[in-house]
Amino acid sequence: MLEAVNIAQKLAKFDEHWSPRIAGELNDCYIKLARIKGEFVWHHHDDEDELFLVIKGRLTMKLRDGDVEVGEGEFIIVPKGVEHKPVAEDECHIMLLEPKTTLHTGNVESERTVTDQPWV
Amino acid sequence: MLEAVNIAQKLAKFDEHWSPRIAGELNDCYIKLARIKGEFVWHHHDDEDELFLVIKGRLTMKLRDGDVEVGEGEFIIVPKGVEHKPVAEDECHIMLLEPKTTLHTGNVESERTVTDQPWV
Numbered sequence: 083m084l085e086a087v088n089i090a091q092k093l094a095k096f097d098e099h100w101s102p103r104i105a106g107e108l109n110d111c112y113i114k115l116a117r118i119k120g121e122f123v124w125h126h127h128d129d130e131d132e133l134f135l136v137i138k139g140r141l142t143m144k145l146r147d148g149d150v151e152v153g154e155g156e157f158i159i160v161p162k163g164v165e166h167k168p169v170a171e172d173e174c175h176i177m178l179l180e181p182k183t184t185l186h187t188g189n190v191e192s193e194r195t196v197t198d199q200p201w202v
Numbered sequence: 203m204l205e206a207v208n209i210a211q212k213l214a215k216f217d218e219h220w221s222p223r224i225a226g227e228l229n230d231c232y233i234k235l236a237r238i239k240g241e242f243v244w245h246h247h248d249d250e251d252e253l254f255l256v257i258k259g260r261l262t263m264k265l266r267d268g269d270v271e272v273g274e275g276e277f278i279i280v281p282k283g284v285e286h287k288p289v290a291e292d293e294c295h296i297m298l299l300e301p302k303t304t305l306h307t308g309n310v311e312s313e314r315t316v317t318d319q320p321w322v
Contacts, residue, residue, distance in 0.1 A: 086272040158207070
């Protein structure tokens with residue numbers, strides 16, 4: 083039996099920042115949920131576009147040619163190859179859509195890199 | 203320059219029910235927005251899973267083995283091959299994620315079928 087997934091309830095199940103949890107899969111993509119706060123690392127994805135939908139709070143997407151503010155109920159799509167650095171001054175909750183092959187730190191291996199992303 | 207897409211603002215730009223508008227594209231998928239009210243047609247997609255995220259209101263996803271209620275801030279993923287019939291008693295706003303190849307009425311050609319889906 084199929085079920086509805088409540089985004090807020092899923093986000094309430096974990097506390098860690100910058101540690102996306104898988105909340106669904108369709109076709110070759112994962113729907114992921116994450117809590118973010120502070121600054122991530124500059125990175126890009128060679129082959130994958132990436133969607134960030136803000137569920138709660140505000141995301142600043144730093145790009146090499148300027149910043150884009152993404153508020154609640156807004157999304158931004160970062161095309162493949164485009165360097166970006168997500169920043170959230172206060173805690174922000176986001177939904178991500180990424181191909182299953184995507185590593186969240188893209189071309190950069192850092193202490194932030196999580197390779198074994200769990201379901202929530 | 204990349205831009206944030208405000209979902210509510212995009213939805214305010216059209217009135218028609220059951221007429222999805224494309225609001226973004228990533229990889230081989232479209233992000234679509236739709237206003238729905240009433241009953242859609244029973245259909246399935248042979249090769250594509252489909253995501254329905256409720257932005258406003260309530261969606262009833264009728265399935266052959268029962269109904270699933272999907273409220274605001276919730277999503278449901280209907281796997282390929284699964285017959286479904288979206289119903290909304292009152293007007294409901296949804297975000298869809300679908301492969302670009304997806305026809306919204308799936309295997310069924312009906313008066314509801316829109317083949318030339320515009321951007322919003």
